[in-house]
Structure formats: C-alpha cells, structure tokens
Amino acid sequence: MFIAADATNSSSTTDSAYEVMIWFGRWGDATQPIGIAEGSQDNHVINGTTFDLYYGSNSLGQKVFTWVAGDNTTTFTGDLAPLVSKLSNNSGPVGDDYLGYVAFGSEALYSFENVTFYVPVLEMDIITVNV
Template sequence: MRLIRLGVAVATTVLMIAATAVTTAAPAHAAVWWSSDRWGTWNSGGYTLYNNIWGSGFGAQTIWANSPHNWGVWADHPNTGGIKSYPNATRYIGRRVSQLGQVTSDFNVTVPTSGVAFTTAYDVWTTDHAHEIMLWMNRYGPVGPLGSFQTTASVGGHTWSIYRGSNGHNQVYSFIRTSNTHSGWVDVAAVVRWIRDRGWFGDVTIGDVQFGYEITSSAGGRDFVTNSFSVTG
C-alpha cells in the first residue's frame, strides 16, 4: 500500500509539472495560432501578428491569437534594464499625410500592474522608417520615453506629454498619456497631422500602425491580453 501511495504521489507531481509546462508554453486560449519563436509571425484579415523578441537578455515569451483582434502574450523576462520585446499586431496604411483621410483605432487590454516594467503602446512608422510615433496608453514600472520633453497637448482624443528625440537610426516622437487607460479610441491621423503641422516632418508616407506591449521585465511570467483591437482607415 505504501508503494502504491508513493507511486500515485509521484504520478500526480509529474502531471502537475506537465500541466504547468503546457500552460506556459501554449496557453489554452490559443485556439487558432500560437508561437514561442523569437520572430514568430501570423497573417490574418489584413493584420500581421509578431512575437518580436528583439532586445538582449530576454527570457521566454509565447504569443497566441484567436484572431488579429483578440490576442495576447505570456512573457517571462528578467528584471534587468533594456527593452526585451514588442509583441504586436500590425496594420499597413501606405498613404501620405496629405491623403491620409481617417485612420482611427480602438483597443481594450488586460495587463499586469505590479512587478513589471512595460508600456502598452502604438508604434506608427513612416514607410522609410525615418520617423517613429509612439502612443503610450499605459505604463508600469521604471520605463520612460526617449528624447526631451516638448509640450503637453490634447490631440487624437487624449492628453499627452510629448517627447522628441533620436535613437541613432530614426526620429522618435513619444506621446505619453497623462493618465493610464486600459481601453479607448484614438485618432491616429490627427496625431500624425499635428506632428506635420509643427514642422517635425513633411508629407511623409505612413506605413505600419502597430499596437502591442513594449516589455522590459516580467519575471515569473505574466499575461498581457488584448481583449479587442482594430484599425480603421
């Protein structure tokens, strides 16, 4: 009887470990697609999802998607400095500012708020990758924007603290929302026109509109969930 009980205990422990491994490597809600590959990508409905573990000193990360509008990531990055990844969903626009028309986006996320360092952010690029516009919707932990403070302005449906600088490869315009939000709507075209009207760039062509999580640390494994997301325009 003792051996039987011992065998049952060992078997139970093994099953628990296996269950934990499955949970972290392939979330149960990843019904359509998931990837733990550093550069894993998936195309669906005019969007591309990227796992995008681009930094150094990174840990494990798995991206999953039920659709390009409902997706998320489990990330276990160490508590060290430097951005480790930017898992995101991307929609390509491909129009000049003068011909941009209406480009809007809505989002709803569930994210960890303690023991982490990250921002939930849009990343809008010109097609030549000379200009990058970041829209920080929320941020937690020791993270901050590149460049120097320029002004505070209300544009695109939000009030932002606005920074401008260069990372050595491209100009970066960081719009940091003055208070965190986990859901909302943003007028991307209005932000782009605001930058042009200040003379920071001309009639550039807007390419990718990305939305995701710029993660510096998430030790122990944390879930970042995009409940809904879309780009219109």
C-alpha cells in the same frame, strides 16, 4: 508607425525617417520614451485622455515621437490622426510623407513575474487622405 518621404523606406522599421508611437500606458520607472529628460513638448486631449509628446533621435538616426497618455488607459476610443498631424509642428512628418508600417504591441523591459498582455478587442481604420 514608421513614416518617410520615400514609400519604400516608410515600410522599413530601420530605414524610415520617423518612428511614431502612442502609449496608452506606462507601467514602471524603467519605461521611458526618448526625450523624457527634456520634458513634454506638446499635449493633446482626445475623448478625455491627455497625451504628452516626447521626442528625440534613436541610435538609427530616426526621429522618434512618442505620445504618452497621462494616466494608464485600459479603454480608449478615438481618432488618433490629430496626434500624427501635430508632429509637423515639431519637425516631424508632413502630409506628403508615407505611412508605410503600422504595428500594435507592448515593450516589456523586465518583470519579476509573468505578465499577460491582453487585448480582448482591437479595431483600427487607416484612412488615407490626399492633401
């Protein structure tokens, strides 16, 4: 997710102030979120899945927040809004900011074999709330 105080910037992956990721799995030692060296800064449980928060800045100067599931999660149902809401406690986006870009995917670094990214069912509702 890319978020910014300015609606135009929030729709840009390079101009937004914040990048927010939620990782349901982390396979391999090379897959590390920004801020892992500092350790988890917060955690939150949703429907039995514990997420740890890591954050720092990337090369574009964006503040990158990554919630990482404690265990690789292949099935998940739940409301992820609390993960985004809690970021304001860590100098993250606030209620007035714009969510401008949402994507779903994977980040693969290297594999000796072909890897299949398989998502047989995906459903997402984005609900706007004026606070």
